[in-house]
Amino acid sequence: MKLEPYQKAEIPGPSKAFAISNAKLLLAKxxxxxxxxxxxxxxxxxxxxxxxxxxDYLVEIxxxxxxxxxxxxxxxxxxxxxxxxxxxxxxxxxxxxxVKDPSWTGFxxxxxxxxxxxxxxxxxxxxxxLSGLKHFSSIETISLDPYYQPHASWSFPTMKKEEWxxxxxxxxx
Amino acid sequence: MSKKDLRVKIGEVKTEKGTMKxxxxxxxxxxxxxWEEPVGPTPFPSIKDLRNWDFKLLKRYKPFxxxxxxxxxFCTYGKCDLTKNKRGACGIDxxxxxxxxxxxxxxxxxxxHCGHARHxxxxxxxxxxxxxxxxxxxxxxxxxxxxxxxxxxxPRKIKDLEIALDYVENQVTHLLSAIHTGQEGHWMxxxxxxxxxxxxxxxxxxxxxxxxxxxxxxxxxxxxxxxxELGAGVVDSKKPTILVVGHNVPPAIAIADYLTKENLVxxxxxxxxxxxxxxxxxxxxxAKIIGPxxxxxxxxxxxxxxxxVVDEQCVRTNLVEEAKKIGALFIATSEKNCQGLPxxxxxxxxxxxxxxVSGKQPGVLIFDTEKVGEVAVKAALAVAPKRKKKxxxxxxxxxxxxxxxxxxxxxxxxxxxxxLPVMYAVNDAARGDLSKLAELYExxxxxxxxxxxxxxNLPLHTYIISAAEKKMTEEKFKIRAGRGPISDIEIRExxxxxxxxxxxxxxxxxxxxxxxxxxxxxxxxxxxxxKRRYIITLSGCAAMTAGMxxxxxxxxxxxxxxxxxxxxxxxxxxxxxxxxxxxGAAIKIxxxxxxxxxxxxxxxxxxxxxxxxxxxxxxxxxxxxKAASIxxxxxxxxxxxxxxxHGSKYRRMLLGRKDRDEDWYVWDARTGKKVYVGPAPEHLxxxxxxxxxxxxxxxxxxxxxxxxxxxxxIKLTHYIDLYKKFYGKLPDDIxxxxxxxxxxxxxxxxxxxxxxxxxxxxxxxxxDPTLLPRLIRKKEG
Ligand code: SF4
Ligand code: SF4
Ligand code: SF4
Numbered sequence: 001m002k003l004e005p006y007q008k009a010e011i012p013g014p015s016k017a018f019a020i021s022n023a024k025l026l027l028a029k030x031x032x033x034x035x036x037x038x039x040x041x042x043x044x045x046x047x048x049x050x051x052x053x054x055x056d057y058l059v060e061i062x063x064x065x066x067x068x069x070x071x072x073x074x075x076x077x078x079x080x081x082x083x084x085x086x087x088x089x090x091x092x093x094x095x096x097x098x099v100k101d102p103s104w105t106g107f108x109x110x111x112x113x114x115x116x117x118x119x120x121x122x123x124x125x126x127x128x129x130l131s132g133l134k135h136f137s138s139i140e141t142i143s144l145d146p147y148y149q150p151h152a153s154w155s156f157p158t159m160k161k162e163e164w165x166x167x168x169x170x171x172x173x
Numbered sequence: 174m175s176k177k178d179l180r181v182k183i184g185e186v187k188t189e190k191g192t193m194k195x196x197x198x199x200x201x202x203x204x205x206x207x208w209e210e211p212v213g214p215t216p217f218p219s220i221k222d223l224r225n226w227d228f229k230l231l232k233r234y235k236p237f238x239x240x241x242x243x244x245x246x247f248c249t250y251g252k253c254d255l256t257k258n259k260r261g262a263c264g265i266d267x268x269x270x271x272x273x274x275x276x277x278x279x280x281x282x283x284x285x286h287c288g289h290a291r292h293x294x295x296x297x298x299x300x301x302x303x304x305x306x307x308x309x310x311x312x313x314x315x316x317x318x319x320x321x322x323x324x325x326x327x328p329r330k331i332k333d334l335e336i337a338l339d340y341v342e343n344q345v346t347h348l349l350s351a352i353h354t355g356q357e358g359h360w361m362x363x364x365x366x367x368x369x370x371x372x373x374x375x376x377x378x379x380x381x382x383x384x385x386x387x388x389x390x391x392x393x394x395x396x397x398x399x400x401x402e403l404g405a406g407v408v409d410s411k412k413p414t415i416l417v418v419g420h421n422v423p424p425a426i427a428i429a430d431y432l433t434k435e436n437l438v439x440x441x442x443x444x445x446x447x448x449x450x451x452x453x454x455x456x457x458x459x460a461k462i463i464g465p466x467x468x469x470x471x472x473x474x475x476x477x478x479x480x481x482v483v484d485e486q487c488v489r490t491n492l493v494e495e496a497k498k499i500g501a502l503f504i505a506t507s508e509k510n511c512q513g514l515p516x517x518x519x520x521x522x523x524x525x526x527x528x529x530v531s532g533k534q535p536g537v538l539i540f541d542t543e544k545v546g547e548v549a550v551k552a553a554l555a556v557a558p559k560r561k562k563k564x565x566x567x568x569x570x571x572x573x574x575x576x577x578x579x580x581x582x583x584x585x586x587x588x589x590x591x592x593l594p595v596m597y598a599v600n601d602a603a604r605g606d607l608s609k610l611a612e613l614y615e616x617x618x619x620x621x622x623x624x625x626x627x628x629x630n631l632p633l634h635t636y637i638i639s640a641a642e643k644k645m646t647e648e649k650f651k652i653r654a655g656r657g658p659i660s661d662i663e664i665r666e667x668x669x670x671x672x673x674x675x676x677x678x679x680x681x682x683x684x685x686x687x688x689x690x691x692x693x694x695x696x697x698x699x700x701x702x703x704k705r706r707y708i709i710t711l712s713g714c715a716a717m718t719a720g721m722x723x724x725x726x727x728x729x730x731x732x733x734x735x736x737x738x739x740x741x742x743x744x745x746x747x748x749x750x751x752x753x754x755x756x757g758a759a760i761k762i763x764x765x766x767x768x769x770x771x772x773x774x775x776x777x778x779x780x781x782x783x784x785x786x787x788x789x790x791x792x793x794x795x796x797x798x799k800a801a802s803i804x805x806x807x808x809x810x811x812x813x814x815x816x817x818x819h820g821s822k823y824r825r826m827l828l829g830r831k832d833r834d835e836d837w838y839v840w841d842a843r844t845g846k847k848v849y850v851g852p853a854p855e856h857l858x859x860x861x862x863x864x865x866x867x868x869x870x871x872x873x874x875x876x877x878x879x880x881x882x883x884x885x886x887i888k889l890t891h892y893i894d895l896y897k898k899f900y901g902k903l904p905d906d907i908x909x910x911x912x913x914x915x916x917x918x919x920x921x922x923x924x925x926x927x928x929x930x931x932x933x934x935x936x937x938x939x940x941d942p943t944l945l946p947r948l949i950r951k952k953e954g
Contacts, residue, residue: 006592007588008588013243015257041862073863073866073899074863074865089900091866093237093828093859097235100237122592124818124822125860128241128822128824131241134256135243135256136237
């Protein structure tokens, strides 16, 4: 478990994500958040972990903790197919630019989100978006991918998929 | 003092040699001028002159910056940590620094095209004389819409282009200087300069392309330009083969001329990569195109080339070494890309050939284009018999044995820009199964970062192409040769349906091949929109990629669709420097259809294009700084651009906010009233995650305030239809685009009416839209 970017050349600078080491931490973050949000990318349809697609883990988390999801196509259709309805179509960077704006009132019109989970995008694309949020907003971000995303506030280290699945499964228990 | 301050117009002058009429003197040059169109407000605009227009756009489309890293390392005060808007020692903040990086990219892009244009113009003047006319063919009266629009001059002869070139070079210098530490500091002014770089870039590209079209007699606005062979499989591997790579075509043309002169056509293959290939096939009927630039290594490592001739831009920088590996001879021809080679320009051709073929010098530098032609052909003929006997690709046995050395460190996967599963493919290969390696071929962009990173130095890229050898040699396609400008006749026919929205949009697929998911997505998108009767225009590597796929009838999009600039047309304008024919078509619509003055009248024409012409650029694999400046030239003109996922690495998007009604008001030029027109177009620079997302966004970004009800209904039909196809429901913003019930697509009427009712929709006005109060004909009250 190294705090090392998954793509070799992506070196972030002095400010780096804290490592997620257990499910308790994630649970505490979810509990503390007034309004969490999850943004899911299409790579979650390809990445298989312990015989299950990343998207299935993510949708289960969203369902269990009632976290609204933003996603693009074709992921949107796949999430609906998995029976989750609180899902909104929007592009990742567009979503980040909305979340960055404190005056945005979110999809329910009741106020902006204060915690953003993100996972399942091409590594660099997620990297850049997280960097935009890190530098230009005060929102807390958590990457749920099984590799290190240093521009998030919190991220898993680049780790064995089984270890990742163990922590996520605990969160789902 | 700016150039326009030095321009003097004189009605009549009497000299000893006679009387001259309508003289215009510009910085010491005498420029003949009989042009009745009045000079607009901004001839030769300086870097500040269009700032107000830029700010109007930036007010709607706020940049979202995405720094690669937290630091700035531009000067010795630094490195400075700019995290969370800390300031650097010079005082700059992160937004300013990111905008500065965007400007740097665009200034480099513009400088590159300026340098290219200057070289071409100088070369062509030397070869053909300063008075060579700049004819774009009998159907093109507006030969240089960008030069006319920006500079306010009408170039008639090649020498006239030097005036515009002086201007663009001057502007590039100012733009670069603004990036110096302690100059510009605010993101907004950096962004305005980004737009300026884009605008002058389109002037520079236009200069380059019209010069070469006129002098080399490339197709001139020809919708039936010939179909050209494309793909790695179109080269006859038994013949001596010359591979040309780059963007600046004179050396490649010299090769074609030498073959013709020596009656060698048919005995030697000339094929190219990247824009030099496109431009060579606009000149020569026997030249062939291999494919886009990112796949350079594929073709070189396949061993087909006997001689490699490079010019400039986007040329892989270690080709001397790569050529050596396959025993090919190497010739560099550009002073911008000398590759550490000895300059043999002044030596006799035969001596250079001997030194190359004997291996005394594996590569040479030759600046004399004619000599390049002779040396390349003679060297290819001499070396081919020796070289052809050797095999460059690896056998399955060699791959299997090599793969066994893999230590499963994953460095290859971590180095790959798309994290392709290289290690797993290698591990399968070690067990004798090469199919996964062959599969990688479809998505691999050919960068070879995997093998650079490999802990045990396996030639991984060669593994991939060797495993896919059969597929590569079967790649035989057709592309329509670059046709150059859009003719005035075509503009006359489509001007109205485009401005009214009845042709739902013009979609320009342009730029580099840094695809996140393989090249096939380009032909898929082209086919989708051509079928829907949009006008599809293409250039450069995107134009090639579009041709590299056949439908079930064995046809490429160029064989399936016509080449006219009209509904359902698939129009290859040419190379990168042909892009201004696409943006120029929008300018020409303003001139020919709407009769607006375009001379030195940038702001008004950009306002026209922005509000009326449903055009969108798609740079799906944009990689280079030139792609950045090309895009910014579209932005300033009011044309949105979509990039693929790797385009996010330009580090800033320009995104509109449809939820803020106040952002989407225009002036009604008829009444002087402010009118809400909806988010049209919603974004100016946008990264799409997937091709499906891109297709929906393409359709949406074609919507413009000026659409007639019929036009709006057509545009909404496509937007909603694509949205339903890819999201399985109605979009959530239709109410922002429906102004009256007549805007509703007939086939979707009931569904949309119910939706509108639920949203509490109210009718809206359709104005004569403008962002420029000075264009209001009647003031309110
Ligand atoms: S050559 Fe292909 S597989 Fe290797 S790193 Fe580049 S894109 Fe990835
Ligand atoms: S980098 Fe080389 S040794 Fe390491 S996993 Fe990849 S192929 Fe194997
Ligand atoms: S970032 Fe671009 S220019 Fe720099 S080394 Fe990589 S490919 Fe070359």
